[in-house]
Amino acid sequence: MQLASSGGRRLRHAALVAGKLALDTGRTVTRKELSAAARDAGKALDLRPAQRVVLSELVACWGEQEWERLLVWPSNDYLMNRTGLTERAIRRILRQLIDLQLIVPRDSPNGKRFAVKDLSGQVVDAFGFDLTPIYARRGDWAVMLMEQKQLREVQKRAFDEVTICRRATEEALSALAEHFPDLDRTELESRLKALQARTPTRSHVTLPADLLDAWQLLRTEAEETFYEAGNAGLGVRHLETNNGSPSETCNKGFPKKAGAVLQNEQTTEHLSPELILEACPTLRDYPKPIEDVADIVAAGRYLRASLSANESAWNEAVAEIGLVRAAVTVIYVLQLYDADVSSGEGRIKNPGGYFRAMARLVKAGKVDLSVELLAMRRRRMS
Known part of the structure; x- marks a missing residue:
């Protein structure tokens, strides 16, 4: 059979693969659903603007017929008028969409695109492009978009x-x-x-x-x-027993203000192990009993890794606020992080960086660990 000059099309493997895709039995597709699938395909495959425009025009031609295949038959002249692209560009983009397994060509004997009607004038078939792969592969688009995200x-x-x-x-x-x-x-x-x-x-x-x-x-x-x-x-320099930090809490991005200390909960001159144990139950993760300040220091050094805090952050904290307060800061931040994870809020994205920043606030006098621990214990017992 002699084909017209516009009807020659080379067989492509992608077209055969896409042609095997089908809708579920009895499934009907609206233009809105097909458009949504086409948009997802454009994002997932990172289509160029011209490719998306042509694909969008093809989808807009879908008449929502109750067919097994999603067939459209716009001419190149129609696509040129709708998109403003040249015929050469239209032909190139159509080949690219076929190679991407988005559309399947359905050629007529003379290579033209047209609808087939019955004696009553009802459209029963068509030669043009099959858009079924766009909708049939919507699961692929969802997976690809998730991977990209x-x-x-x-x-x-x-x-x-x-x-x-x-x-x-x-x-x-x-x-x-x-x-x-x-x-x-x-x-x-x-x-x-x-x-x-x-x-x-x-x-x-x-x-x-x-x-x-x-x-x-x-x-x-x-x-x-x-x-x-x-x-x-x-x-490392030796610890000072009292850094003289004022009773001021940290501000945005850190725990809310602890509030005034109750009269029966006046801060002591040092951070006692009893207070820390009552305020921070996560200290139970330390495998040894806590009896004195030396045990607090050992626990802080041991639990630092639980925050994924770099050793340089620990060394900086020890140099700036002393060994005991550095250890207490580790335990305090670990308790905050544990509470944050348990609540599902997810405010503390980087607990190691949070520890480093908290130690600097303690050094600057913007956080008083005794006040914060007393408030934490009070909230836990209330």
């Missing part, structure tokens, strides 16, 4: 961690320049500039695999350098 979330967390490391590194270098101007910072600053040059913007989909590790390593080394410089190579 998860990938975006992973990338967001990676970029967030890079930002945190960059700011912490810059803060450590700034502190070194302010407090120890004679210390050589050239190597750290050079690595910082190199990493900043390598780090892509958030508009990029992926982050180089080794980049986050490099940022975390640089942050750790910068903070260790500042820590060692502050201790003058003598190790």
